[in-house]
Amino acid sequence: MTDENFDVQGFARDINVLLVLATLRDGSKHGYQIALDVETESSGLFRFRHGTLYPILHRLEAEGFIDGSWSKEGGGRRKKVYALTAGGRAHLEGRRAHVGEVVARLLRVISGPGEAPA
Amino acid sequence: MTDENFDVQGFARDINVLLVLATLRDGSKHGYQIALDVETESSGLFRFRHGTLYPILHRLEAEGFIDGSWSKEGGGRRKKVYALTAGGRAHLEGRRAHVGEVVARLLRVISGPGEAPA
DNA sequence: TGCTGATATGTAGACTGCCGATATAAAGAC
DNA sequence: GTCTTTATATCGGCAGTCTACATATCAGCA
Numbered sequence: 001m002t003d004e005n006f007d008v009q010g011f012a013r014d015i016n017v018l019l020v021l022a023t024l025r026d027g028s029k030h031g032y033q034i035a036l037d038v039e040t041e042s043s044g045l046f047r048f049r050h051g052t053l054y055p056i057l058h059r060l061e062a063e064g065f066i067d068g069s070w071s072k073e074g075g076g077r078r079k080k081v082y083a084l085t086a087g088g089r090a091h092l093e094g095r096r097a098h099v100g101e102v103v104a105r106l107l108r109v110i111s112g113p114g115e116a117p118a
Numbered sequence: 119m120t121d122e123n124f125d126v127q128g129f130a131r132d133i134n135v136l137l138v139l140a141t142l143r144d145g146s147k148h149g150y151q152i153a154l155d156v157e158t159e160s161s162g163l164f165r166f167r168h169g170t171l172y173p174i175l176h177r178l179e180a181e182g183f184i185d186g187s188w189s190k191e192g193g194g195r196r197k198k199v200y201a202l203t204a205g206g207r208a209h210l211e212g213r214r215a216h217v218g219e220v221v222a223r224l225l226r227v228i229s230g231p232g233e234a235p236a
Numbered sequence: 237t238g239c240t241g242a243t244a245t246g247t248a249g250a251c252t253g254c255c256g257a258t259a260t261a262a263a264g265a266c
Numbered sequence: 267g268t269c270t271t272t273a274t275a276t277c278g279g280c281a282g283t284c285t286a287c288a289t290a291t292c293a294g295c296a
Contacts, residue, residue: 012130
């Protein structure tokens, strides 16, 4: 059913959050890598500006959905590697289902009289 | 193809615009009626606050996508009735296709390894 | 007749969140 | 030695929604 009330702002925010969490599903990554992977996996459609991505990562970490830790291997360039937490995984699945539902309903409402979207 | 670059803000904005334009497809309506119809057609999921709707209508009218005219029939309560223009209809179809494409790609990227969305 | 609630439109200010610019810093190329 | 790429971070501007306020008509009810 997914009877949460819809919020346009939160919906747009969810998109970015889902992209981040989804790429972290196949392994821990640092921010810069997440941006590259999202762009690759979406064939260049979705791309993060770092002024957008890093604040999202900080927020997700504060909310407990991802777990960040500085890797100082080799003493070289600093990287903050993020891993999906159990809560983050649950959030990902929940939001994904919600977004899917909202999207299905949206397409139904805005679809023309002739066509019926699956 | 739809190889426009994706923009999160514009996407959220598009949703509201599409909801308005889509309800106007089955006849001219005034703002308040649009809000009611969107809520009804989406089974209460999407709903406009008037502080959101009216600015959108003004903008759409300024952009030439809808055509507003005051109806003073009966001398009673004033209503501004909006009709879809040819440009508005074209915009609706174009944005709808674009949103559909973006949504399909989004669902593909954020879908789990096990499931393949149609 | 006065009260309330639904209809109907509009604006102003607060709030939120993305985007572009700027800053810092190390690694590798040339 | 300098330039580009990798890597993270923050700040100001801007766009757009939301809450609240403002205005006005009409129907129902007591």
